[in-house]
Amino acid sequence: MNSLLTVEDVAERLACSASLVYQLVDAGKIAVHRIGNGRGTIRFRPEDVEEYLAACRQDRRAKSSLVQQPRPRLRHISV
Secondary structure, eight states: OOOOBOHHHHHHHHTSOHHHHHHHHHTTOSOOEEESSTTOEEEBOHHHHHHHHHHHOOOHHHHHTSOOOOOOOOTTOOO
């Protein structure tokens, strides 16, 4: 079995703060294991962190192929 990661380990891998990792857990975006009584200690499998990263990936080519819609003219702003 692979070793489990702590919140600090995941924050370092994602180059973000520990509080953002907690927010991702609360939003259900990263799978988590709770070990112990009550809410327990939070641990992550490395595969789950990699899966989250893969889900966040955006392909720039797909974005540039989109046709841009004209911006609506705002009546309350005069140019």
